[in-house]
Amino acid sequence: MRRALVGSAVLLLTAGFAAAAQDRWLHVKVVDAAKGGESVNVNVPLELAEKVLPTIQAEKLSHGKIKIEGEIEGVDIHALLDAVRTAGDNEFVTVNSPKQHVRVAKSRGYLLVQVRDEDQKSAKVDVTVPISVVDALFSGGKDELDLVSAVRALKEHGDVQLVTVEDESSKVRIWVDSKNTSE
């Protein structure tokens, strides 16, 4: 009897942890720094995004994949990503001009993009994307982004700060964690 109770408790706890692990939320927070400016908070369960995206059939979005427009002729994006994936931690692009600093690098399983604008001292952009998510995003055809696979990869990844954009007029933050609020 006691063994059965302990077994049930372990089963319940495991189920509870499994359920908790599935609850991943994508948060978007935009704050207009101007006096009386607008603020926007969006909290989306990744599970919801994963299930709903494939059902949306819009102009460029179909079956959870979005068509890339623009010129990418001559660039084999898959070969490029494969090179990034197999390369060790490295700086891929560094641009230092009097007005702007740009850095694209791979570090500890993340693709990093950093932009600093010297004209506006407070202007900075930081993008941190797990390589597994980049892989998933480009796992579809040549000219499409597989959003559903990317969401799935994000779900399996731990907490991550994806994007922060700050300048004098606004702050934008996009991140994933297991909380259902953006506070």
Add this chain to the structure above:
Amino acid sequence: MTGRFSRAKTILLGLVVGVLGLTFLAYAAGTVWVGVQDKKPGGHRILVAVPAVVITLGLELVPAASLREASAEAQPWLPAIEVAGNELAKCPDARFVEIRDPTEWVSIAKRGGSLVIDVDSADERVHISFPVRLVPSIVRTLKMSTPPN
């Protein structure tokens, strides 16, 4: 005399059980609330509460032609709405969207099994809430009314 009294008691009991059952069903299915408050001086205030079950049953009474028209318009979005409804039902309570500026506040949240939409602007306050479980059943009804291609 005793037999007649006993039969009356049985009928009364049946009625009470029926009313209680219907009340429970209506309660379990949830309620749709729509509230609008005009903030202007002397502005009106409207509050409508309809049991969700009435809406589901009411859809059956809508003329087929009107339902077909509504269904045709919503057709591209019905699968997404149905899946979103099913997934939202599984979600914990949360605020999904909040937009705030000096003149307006908009919130879309899930509270206690209902999707709650609030808009508070300088002119009016609007509150809409409906059980999330209502969404898939409405979508199913609309899908069934869609003529085959």
